[in-house]
Amino acid sequence: MTTARRRHGCAAARPSTAFTSATLAIIVFFSAACAASADPAPAPGPTVAASHALYSYEEHTPTGPDNWGSLEPDWAICRDGKEQSPIDICKVEAAQDMGPLEHTYTAGDCAVQNRGHDFIVKWKEGNGKLTVEKKDYVLQQVHWHVPSEHTINGTRFDMEMHMVHQDSAKARAVVSVLFSTKQPGHPSKPLTGLGPYFKRLAGKNNMDEDVKELVDPSPWVDKSSGYYRYEGSLTTPPCSEGIIWTIMSKVKHVTEEQVKLQAGVSTIVEANNRPAQKINDRVVRYYEGKSAKSGEEKKT
Ligand SMILES: [Zn+2]
Secondary structure, eight states, rough: GGGGGGGTTTTTTOOOOOTTSSSOOOOOOOOTHHTTTOOOOOOOOOOOEEEEEEEEOOHHHHGGGGHHHHSSGGGTTTHHSSSSSSEEOEEEEEEEEGOOOOEEEOOOEEEEEOSSOEEEEETTTTEEEEEEEEEEEEEEEEEEEEEOEEETTEEESSSEEEEEEETOOOOOEEEEHHHHHHHHHHHHHHHHHHHHHHHHHHTTTEEEOOSSSOBBGGGGGGGSOOOEEEEEESSTOOOOOOEEEEESSSOEEOOOHHHHHHHHHSSSSSOOOOOOOOOTTOOOOOOOOOTSOOOOGGHH
């Protein structure tokens, strides 16, 4: 049982016309699964490193996500915020005018670090940029959550990658890519290349290692994919709001072994996904992608 803590945004969503690709509809309702969806989900991963030792993902424990807002004075927004992340994405508003995702990442020097709750790949100098509504955000770091934090119509995926960007005024934008193991034999290339580093750093909290080759994340995000966009928060304490979220609708492949490797970040077996938060009066906008066929999530 998941108790009252489960806060799903689309609880009121109606049974609907599900996965038809409603082209110009202003509001698109995805299936009725919205409300029911949820597994008791564990929680998300860190974006700010400092506090990893102070919180956990196990619900109904003193340091679990139910209590993050009380653990530190400046974490209160984890409890009181009205624009928290992650969310279940089920009701969206078509917004083709947003256009394809714009990014210009490049190859750069980076290191892999075990932060306790997740692995992070951090570029030394920032690494290319994401452009959202004419503002540029420099890529800072990438990390992974197992299982996914965001869900679509209540469907949780095997893994979620967060690419964290920041602009010159320290405003943040995160691009999220969802992964599925449903097609065996299709590994994620980035995870294959970095696999030896994850293996060596497994269970070694706060250890890091420089990556020998330059790492180019530009193939990690498919510009032809559709995406969902909404305003939310960090999914780890201090849960700061004002983050522009972009969830790519094209689900990528990963093998079970690669997911296990990410989950092996800690010797304590623990998921690192925060439960879904209330959507309140936020709107999720949806850019369908160039090909009108942008999501494997429809099958899952
Ligand atoms: Zn994250």
